[in-house]
Amino acid sequence: MAGRPREFDRDQALEKAQDAFWTRGYEGTSMADLVSTLGIASARIYAAFGSKEDLFREAVGLYEANEGGFATRALAQEPTARRVIERMLREAVETYTRPGRPQGCMVVSAATNCAVENDRLLEWLAEHRRARTVSIVERLNEAVRDGELKPDTDARALGDYYAALLHGLSVQARDGVPKERLHDLVTVAMQALDARRAERS
Amino acid sequence: MAGRPREFDRDQALEKAQDAFWTRGYEGTSMADLVSTLGIASARIYAAFGSKEDLFREAVGLYEANEGGFATRALAQEPTARRVIERMLREAVETYTRPGRPQGCMVVSAATNCAVENDRLLEWLAEHRRARTVSIVERLNEAVRDGELKPDTDARALGDYYAALLHGLSVQARDGVPKERLHDLVTVAMQALDARRAERS
DNA sequence: CAGATTATTTGTCGATCGATAAAAAATGGA
DNA sequence: TCCATTTTTTATCGATCGACAAATAATCTG
Structure with missing residues (x-):
């Protein structure tokens, strides 16, 4: 267990993604929207969540919980x-x-x-x-x-x-x-x- | 009143557009989808209906009627x-x-x-x-x-x-x-x- | 310290988005 | 017949889509 520590709060980013998807839907929220809403570059989103679809599914999970x-x-x-x-x-x-x-x-x-x-x-x-x-x-x-x-x-x-x-x-x-x-x-x-x-x- | 006559049935094309939008929604239906569904080139769609949004509004009108x-x-x-x-x-x-x-x-x-x-x-x-x-x-x-x-x-x-x-x-x-x-x-x-x-x- | 590991930065990829320009073809009217 | 008008054909436009490669930076382990 090593490596550079993540500089942003993953849970907080997930909450922001949840609100964005909740407001505008999956296709209504572009990666560019997510970049500006979460405040992090797209490559960081992919590194942390996998893909836009993975992020969406995780966001729905948070919503339902x-x-x-x-x-x-x-x-x-x-x-x-x-x-x-x-x-x-x-x-x-x-x-x-x-x-x-x-x-x-x-x-x-x-x-x-x-x-x-x-x-x-x-x-x-x-x-x-x-x-x-x-x-x-x-x-x-x-x-x-x-x-x-x-x-x-x-x-x-x-x-x-x-x-x-x-x-x-x-x-x-x-x-x-x-x-x-x-x-x-x-x-x-x-x-x-x-x-x-x-x-x- | 002159000009080359339209070669496709406008009402029939509108019906097909209605069904496409009804099934997949406005953003879920791309111009490429409309081209293949209506069977006519995109330039002809624009010439006959104005824009994708105009076509959608007309299609909703048909639906409601x-x-x-x-x-x-x-x-x-x-x-x-x-x-x-x-x-x-x-x-x-x-x-x-x-x-x-x-x-x-x-x-x-x-x-x-x-x-x-x-x-x-x-x-x-x-x-x-x-x-x-x-x-x-x-x-x-x-x-x-x-x-x-x-x-x-x-x-x-x-x-x-x-x-x-x-x-x-x-x-x-x-x-x-x-x-x-x-x-x-x-x-x-x-x-x-x-x-x-x-x-x- | 060196090496392994993970995150961030930067730049860009090919595909698809909606939309149109320009030229060719087909009509009616003079 | 020739012109004005409209449609069709063909090719393509710039913008945006989701996604990633490569280089750099920061951490832990030994």
Whole structure:
């Protein structure tokens, strides 16, 4: 273990790359943009991160481990499906509209339209979105088994519904719809779940 | 009025451009792509349509006048807000998942992440989405005034809710969620409106 | 100190981006 | 028939794309 020590903070550079990709997407952020945003020469970026694509994947990982991890956190920490869903949506609204931060969801908007040669990235993000949908559906199925929701509840339809809403929230946030209106919209959306709650003793 | 007659079908070329932009987005579709898709040299494209951006705007216009015009059509043709909303969502699902056609909504996905120099296009599409939201909210407000919906209904929240869902449906369709599941999800979403319907004599 | 290792600097690579100039070809009108 | 007009053909433009090679500099080990 030797060699010249790195002169820049790799984690800090990764954060800056995350924000750039989150704001403008993968193809919307050029290497020249990254050079000026990170403040280091392109050869240093390649030495530290491998390629633009590698950097992007690492940036998405950082996003999902922090700001974008609200779904995972809600699923892990909330005791009921009702609370999982509401917390997930409320935190999504907050994250998507945070002042001074990139708007919307990085996983939804960073690679939606891109050239053929980057289809792998597009598919990679799509798989992340589908996985999130699956985890929501599974949690709702669990709630049906537990008796939290009525036995005849269509958990998949309900899960698809909240997943679609989550993705729609991202588009709305990017369009500049204010946080308060998004919260009001979530309130409307929670009725679908409340209508399926079982009467408990 | 003279000059050499055009040798290709302009409308047909515009349709092909629409499909290309719809599939891969504005920046994801290069001039080289357009040349091979339309089957004509780039100089001819510029002569007929002005620029890549002009061609894109014209292609979006074509989309909104046909496949993408379901919201306008539903608003103009259906007698009740209930029927407007359901027809709009059902037709959206059909349009977004049509076999052999580009998936999702062109207005939602053709310019979500792009470079700084194309921010005008991004903002232009965002304005289209916001305008659609406004027209939905206005229709729901009208329904409250008409007595179709309960007097204490928050029409804006409800309109924002259906707009968000519409945008989410586009993302889901692009992710390959099958049509049937999207219809089931729409069924769940219709409950929010039904809960606001007034009891009529 | 010398040698191995890693980072930084500097310059540049071939490919592709959107766009156009100039010349040739095909029409209608006088 | 000849001219004005428009399209097509052909070739190419400068800018930018992502990526890297080679030389230099800074560290640890022995």
